[in-house]
Amino acid sequence: xxxxxxxxxxxxxxxxxxxxxxxxxxxxxxxxxxxxxxxxxxxxxxxxxxxxxxxxxxxxxxxxxxxxxxxxxxxxxxxxxxxxxxxxxxxxxxxxxxxxxxxxxxxxxxxxxxxxxxxxxxxxxxxxxxxxxxxxxxxxxxxxxxxxxxxxxxxxxxxxxxxxxxxxxxxxxxxxxxxxxxxxxxxxxxxxxxxxxxxxxxxxxxxxxxxxxxxxxxxxxxxxxxxxxxxxxxxxxxxxxxxxxxxxxxxxxxxxxxxxxxxxxxxxxxxxxxxxxxxxxxxxxxxxxxxxxxxxxxxxxxxxxxxxxxxxxxxxxxxxxxxxxxxxxxxxxxxxxxxxxxxxxxxxxxxxxxxx
Amino acid sequence: xxxxxxxxxxxxxxxxxxxxxxxxxxxxxxxxxxxxxxxxxxxxxxxxxxxxxxxxxxxxxxxxxxxxxxxxxxxxxxxxxxxxxxxxxxxxxxxxxxxxxxxxxxxxxxxxxxxxxxxxxxxxxxxxxxxxxxxxxxxxxxxxxxxxxxxxxxxxxxxxxxxxxxxxxxxxxxxxxxxxxxxxxxxxxxxxxxxxxxxxxxxxxxxxxxxxxxxxxxxxxxxxxxxxxxxxxxxxxxxxxxxxxxxxxxxxxxxxxxxxxxxxxxxxxxxxxxxxxxxxxxxxxxxxxxxxxxxxxx
Numbered sequence: 001x002x003x004x005x006x007x008x009x010x011x012x013x014x015x016x017x018x019x020x021x022x023x024x025x026x027x028x029x030x031x032x033x034x035x036x037x038x039x040x041x042x043x044x045x046x047x048x049x050x051x052x053x054x055x056x057x058x059x060x061x062x063x064x065x066x067x068x069x070x071x072x073x074x075x076x077x078x079x080x081x082x083x084x085x086x087x088x089x090x091x092x093x094x095x096x097x098x099x100x101x102x103x104x105x106x107x108x109x110x111x112x113x114x115x116x117x118x119x120x121x122x123x124x125x126x127x128x129x130x131x132x133x134x135x136x137x138x139x140x141x142x143x144x145x146x147x148x149x150x151x152x153x154x155x156x157x158x159x160x161x162x163x164x165x166x167x168x169x170x171x172x173x174x175x176x177x178x179x180x181x182x183x184x185x186x187x188x189x190x191x192x193x194x195x196x197x198x199x200x201x202x203x204x205x206x207x208x209x210x211x212x213x214x215x216x217x218x219x220x221x222x223x224x225x226x227x228x229x230x231x232x233x234x235x236x237x238x239x240x241x242x243x244x245x246x247x248x249x250x251x252x253x254x255x256x257x258x259x260x261x262x263x264x265x266x267x268x269x270x271x272x273x274x275x276x277x278x279x280x281x282x283x284x285x286x287x288x289x290x291x292x293x294x295x296x297x298x299x300x301x302x303x304x305x306x307x308x309x310x311x312x313x314x315x316x317x318x319x320x321x322x323x324x325x326x327x328x329x330x331x332x333x334x335x336x337x338x339x340x341x342x343x344x345x346x347x348x349x350x351x352x353x354x355x356x
Numbered sequence: 357x358x359x360x361x362x363x364x365x366x367x368x369x370x371x372x373x374x375x376x377x378x379x380x381x382x383x384x385x386x387x388x389x390x391x392x393x394x395x396x397x398x399x400x401x402x403x404x405x406x407x408x409x410x411x412x413x414x415x416x417x418x419x420x421x422x423x424x425x426x427x428x429x430x431x432x433x434x435x436x437x438x439x440x441x442x443x444x445x446x447x448x449x450x451x452x453x454x455x456x457x458x459x460x461x462x463x464x465x466x467x468x469x470x471x472x473x474x475x476x477x478x479x480x481x482x483x484x485x486x487x488x489x490x491x492x493x494x495x496x497x498x499x500x501x502x503x504x505x506x507x508x509x510x511x512x513x514x515x516x517x518x519x520x521x522x523x524x525x526x527x528x529x530x531x532x533x534x535x536x537x538x539x540x541x542x543x544x545x546x547x548x549x550x551x552x553x554x555x556x557x558x559x560x561x562x563x564x565x566x567x568x569x570x571x572x573x574x575x576x577x578x579x580x581x582x583x584x585x586x587x588x589x590x591x592x593x594x595x596x597x598x599x600x601x602x603x604x605x606x607x608x609x610x611x612x613x614x615x616x617x618x619x620x621x622x623x624x625x626x627x628x629x630x631x632x633x634x635x636x637x638x639x640x641x642x643x644x645x646x647x648x649x650x651x652x653x654x
């Protein structure tokens with residue numbers, strides 16, 4: 001077959017794909033038997049009352065000071081007693097969450113760190129950034145002669161920056177990274193090799209930088225990713241060739257994704273200023289969380305977190321604001337509080353050290 | 357005389373050469389004639405062979421371009437298959453209302469420590485609500501202190517028209533509620549303080565004009581609040597005016613939150629997408645840690 005014939009087939013196939021996507025969207029619209037504010041409409045119709053916070057209901061209980069640069073990421077241990085934070089000052093700091101003391105200050109080979117994560121056992125921390133490498137540190141290993149903790153593993157293979165990383169639950173030997181090279185990768189940390197690559201040039205996946213991943217706590221074989229292509233995608237780690245489902249709706253980069261506590265839904269935050277709730281089994285968009293501001297400036301959503309019941313959605317914005325949303329009624333119940341990060345049991349909130 | 361001799365010698369040599377060449381050509385013709393005679397059986401004249409010419413290079417197929425195009429087509433055809441499967445499965449999906457029901461039931465069924473509880477006696481809350489609801493109640497600081505434990509939302513009286521923090525409790529006077537982080541800062545009218553990012557929880561210099569001079573050559577006061585500090589190096593993450601950054605790689609542009617890409621990568625990495633660089637507030641005589649990072653450098 002000649003190149004010209006192939007190009008003609010390419011054009012025809014593209015038209016077919018677009019047509020099928022249109023038909024799929026139409027069919028999905030028929031399944032939206034609620035109005036646009038789906039969950040809120042249902043909750044109101046069933047008499048759910050709104051949440052209101054008093055002055056002392058949500059207060060800062062700790063301020064962890066020590067970083068000298070912007071903190072871009074942090075993560076809790078599963079035991080909920082330690083925090084690791086990554087900062088542009090080129091350090092990872094491990095904190096005792098109860099006493100605020102620092103247990104480790106790890107100097108990074110690359111200061112341009114964008115993400116960090118604790119392993120399920122709490123023995124390792126992982127970080128990644130503009131060096132396109134995910135570095136693993138063993139917190140129990142001795143420091144070198146300069147007093148620095150050496151890297152125990154370097155996971156190389158991405159062709160772009162590492163934007164996000166998360167350990168597979170209950171497995172210290174596997175983690176998933178997202179990258180500016182449009183892919184997510186499942187790593188075997190023991191060998192340092194890539195077990196699976198999700199997306200990429202010749203596979204069906206994201207078509208732009210991937211910015212965030214979140215692994216399903218109820219089924220660790222499933223994870224979602226958010227990307228600059230304005231979509232979120234659901235992946236099965238056993239099938240790397242294509243995403244299980246693609247979630248459209250956002251009108252800007254999807255900066256953050258997080259699974260809902262029940263494992264069947266997930267939330268997203270985007271440059272379009274909205275947070276959305278999607279159902280993974282059906283692909284439906286169940287709710288949108290957006291607040292119009294008087295100055296009409298669109299505030300990008302940079303991070304989100306759900307409380308343990310899923311009733312509260314905490315959303316951080318590019319202007320430094322943090323809003324608390326009632327996920328059932330889609331109401332903003334607290335606004336302009338400092339960014340918060342929730343423990344897994346939702347018991348304590350910490351004010352981070354956001355420096356500009 | 358000598359020239360004549362040379363000419364006669366040259367002429368003799370040329371004649372000899374011509375005779376020899378003629379003999380050679382004649383011999384070749386004879387051999388061709390013999391060959392032609394052998395083939396045709398007659399002694400007619402044989403056409404001469406075409407002059408030799410170099411062979412043109414073989415035409416190599418554009419394998420790379422063709423294979424790439426084929427891979428794209430195969431990917432699209434695979435996508436078509438996936439979409440057709442998904443279209444068939446959509447009919448069996450449950451409607452959105454069922455999903456909403458599941459979400460609501462899950463949320464209601466699970467306790468949440470962050471959800472507020474009504475700890476105070478409802479009767480006392482009603483009293484404070486009545487008291488603090490009186491317009492221009494002069495002892496509104498009492499409301500701040502005493503009803504803060506109530507989970508009911510109580511609005512401050514209108515005469516205190518500022519964003520008072522009730523912790524620590526103080527007279528509900530706009531400026532006394534606010535603790536300025538710097539000694540030379542004072543409250544301006546809480547409403548008309550400097551606009552974002554200044555808020556009533558952090559005093560701004562009462563003059564909203566930019567008090568500092570910018571070290572970046574092309575930076576300017578940002579929204580009359582501040583101007584950039586000497587942030588135009590890759591060592592600092594925040595740069596309000598990214599036009600003063602210089603990137604070592606042409607692919608890296610300013611207006612990323614890191615301004616430039618690092619130098620140590622051998623191939624130019626792609627700069628991450630970013631929001632606009634946040635503005636830095638310059639804090640000249642700040643002696644306390646505040647929300648302004650420059651305080652840390654004093």
